[in-house]
Amino acid sequence: MKYNSPELIFLNGKKLNQKFYLQPTLKIARELLGKIIVRRLEDKILAGKIVETEAYIGEDDPACHAYGGITPRNKVMYLSGGHAYVYFTYGMHYCFNVVTEKEGFPAAVLIRAVEPIMGIELMKKFRNTNDINNLTNGPAKFCQAFQIDKRLNGASLLEDEIFIIEPTNTETFKIVRTPRIGIKQGLDKKWRFFILGNPFVSKTKPTPKP
């Protein structure tokens, strides 16, 4: 797809604005479900519907990277809502977050899974698989499929490299709320949201009981 293709102009016109990203983080985590995240590459467009998110809120949230205060790594979380926070973990994976709330308050929404919509063949190439059900059903898989790495850390979602748009058709779905995945602290907070029944939600083991 070319930069000025009708599809891209259409997509850009529906971009979420900063007002959306300045709302309370839990509201954004819930409302991002069903929205379309768009990644612009050299001459291609990748797009997917967000189906699973998690909220990480403030210096008092023990699972949040900003727990205990600002550092070189987490400083992007302190920017105003509408930036991208991308971090590297486990020696081989990236995870993508949407920074939320006003400048100075560290909070973000982790995109845990999306449903592929556009550029699926390219995603298969980046993920080195032909299994559509295994392309973007996890935070690091999504980053690999969408060519997201630390170069996008701090990028503005109001610009064109990566951004989120309103879906064209309004579908209804049921939202489920559970504790977050893969953390050892903060399990008391039910800050993970996903679309019930969507096949692209990440596969997770049952939540262990305390």
Add this chain to the structure above:
DNA sequence: CTCTGGATTAGCT
């Protein structure tokens, strides 16, 4: 400076 372990995944048992 060194050391530890993580908002994960794939592949094997």
Add this chain to the structure above:
DNA sequence: GCTAATCCAGAGC
């Protein structure tokens, strides 16, 4: 169920 893969932030010295 288990663990290797493998980078870097953060903590401790």
